[in-house]
Amino acid sequence: MENTKEQLKNSVGNVEAKTFTFAEPPGEMKLESGVKLGPITLAYETYGTLNSDKTNAIVIFHTLTMDAHAAGFHQGDKHPGWWDNLIGPSKAFDTNKYFVICVNVLGGCKGSTGPASINPKTGKPYGLNFPVITVNDMVETQRVLIRDHLGIKKILCMAGGSMGGLQALQWAVAYPDEVASVIAIAANARQTAQQIALHEVGRQAIMKDPDWKNGDYYGKSIPANGLAVARMLGHVTYMSDKSMEEKFGRKLFDKEKFGYDFSHEFEVENYLKYRSENFVQRFDANSYLYISKALDYFDLAPNGDLAKAFRNIKASFLVVSFTSDWLYPAYQAKEMVKALKSNDLDVSYCEVQSDYGHDAFLVEIAGQAHLIQHYLARIQREIKK
């Protein structure tokens, strides 16, 4: 079941926002946990044109709090999709050449099935009856869309930053024959104790909010306070000490001297307030719980042998990390690179000098565009050989 929702008003070539629904009961999809789920709807956008032999497809994966809207403008939007400056005609992901797909993840709240979706068994939103999902489950659902529905048997490139990179990696491990290349940016092969701990602080902020009501808050007050705190913490982890110092320093907010009260004294406090208030308007608290939980489970080598976990991979890799990213530190990318190289895979690695922290993958555009463009050109040349 496929629906075209809207044509995007933009300049990225042929663009469409669609939904696709599958796994209608009784043919529900079995998740990694063993629980069955269906029907499953995935919202996705495409930019550019799929060629006749379906060999020019690139899949872009989004992060914890983003969605399928990676490029172009939706009707009435002031801001384009989240990676618009890398996706479009003559951009790094050149929509004159490539057919770019971005799918809202399972568990999300932007058109794909998630905890806010209606549970067909009850006629009410799933809430906590939604099953716990994993990055692997995200990939399995994407594959139904891409391979079975769109008929694309091999993806030219899978690319993403942060959680997006994790999905690309999971694809390359799970379906080595279907992924020609991977661009993994600010990513890792296993979530660490620190990452799990940071997710857990955010989740506890949400789950301790009385409005969360064990996940059953739809149609009532949303747990905006808890979600706001989770988002504030998120922002601190996405920036670096240095980028916060450069952007805010100790600048006062809307005053010339200290007020000595519990209103915001500093600009950085107001920034966190402003950004978190925006966020709670656009994101579902339960999706935050489920997707952060999916991240926690991510570990491509539970036995510790990453080289072995990577031994079936056939894709070539471009791995990018950023010097000031402390949420996904460069050493984690290097561990991946080492394990890939130990399997004699083609790996390019670049540690980009940047003060922007984890946010760099959204901000350091020129450097990434250069790397991606040349990498894709090389991949295409090698495939044609």
Added chain:
Amino acid sequence: MENTKEQLKNSVGNVEAKTFTFAEPPGEMKLESGVKLGPITLAYETYGTLNSDKTNAIVIFHTLTMDAHAAGFHQGDKHPGWWDNLIGPSKAFDTNKYFVICVNVLGGCKGSTGPASINPKTGKPYGLNFPVITVNDMVETQRVLIRDHLGIKKILCMAGGSMGGLQALQWAVAYPDEVASVIAIAANARQTAQQIALHEVGRQAIMKDPDWKNGDYYGKSIPANGLAVARMLGHVTYMSDKSMEEKFGRKLFDKEKFGYDFSHEFEVENYLKYRSENFVQRFDANSYLYISKALDYFDLAPNGDLAKAFRNIKASFLVVSFTSDWLYPAYQAKEMVKALKSNDLDVSYCEVQSDYGHDAFLVEIAGQAHLIQHYLARIQREIKK
């Protein structure tokens, strides 16, 4: 007004836990904000014996969430004071030689006047009627106790880690003739945007808890949920990526395989829960707000010229930082050292190799004991010359 509360059951020499009350109205103390406060009670402990010319006093300052109980055991306690392994006979702060004082800060909740204290004007706890305080206010109150009440005109050494180091620095700047030496560990001369942001996330977690009730929760439900989230975040910032990986890694909590539900899957999640539940039993949420706010205001050189801000200092310095401390990174200690040295002051600096993050100042005892012991011996030799 002075009261001896109890003799400590321990082996650190002559030890006493006392309170001292001053600034009785109308002689209230004027705070940095201009607001007047009084009476002010300070809880403090002393270890060892003050010599007859009062020249062997060392002041130890505590962190955001600690208190005056730095060493020894209180009746019935299982654990000694927070720096017990550095304070005692023949320890780094040798109570056979030195008279060690530790004062619970103004704004605290362990005997000193803070937001949970009774406001004499209303007969009820201050709550948010307690004035906003600064590190300078902490120092001013400590000075009344140490100089006016105990009659100690010059302190041999002032030492502390984290917020404790900030108080020592503030003393050395404000009262250069009264401080012979400073040991500043895991500290800095100004709070950065990242530090302020982390404080603010914790504060918002507390203030968004419906039980916080604008600070007026005494005798009712305490904002335990918000305070727990603040403390969880605190713990993540006190550890390092590496120490969390070594301590917890991806170890599961009380299970052998994933449960795929919202109970805790990982040990690190349970650790945060356990530690935060302990914390809310022992610490007042409003004190957390006031003391973290005091940290935010801390900046010894608002105009950016730290060398100039340090130009009146006479104390010699031992500055210690830890390689994996990302909350008070080593570069901030080095900025201090540079500014001190530019004033021709005697400064020893050591960046200790440690994986324990900010917690290192509580954990890396052997290395610190060695540094402190030799530094104090040298200071005493030089004073005698």
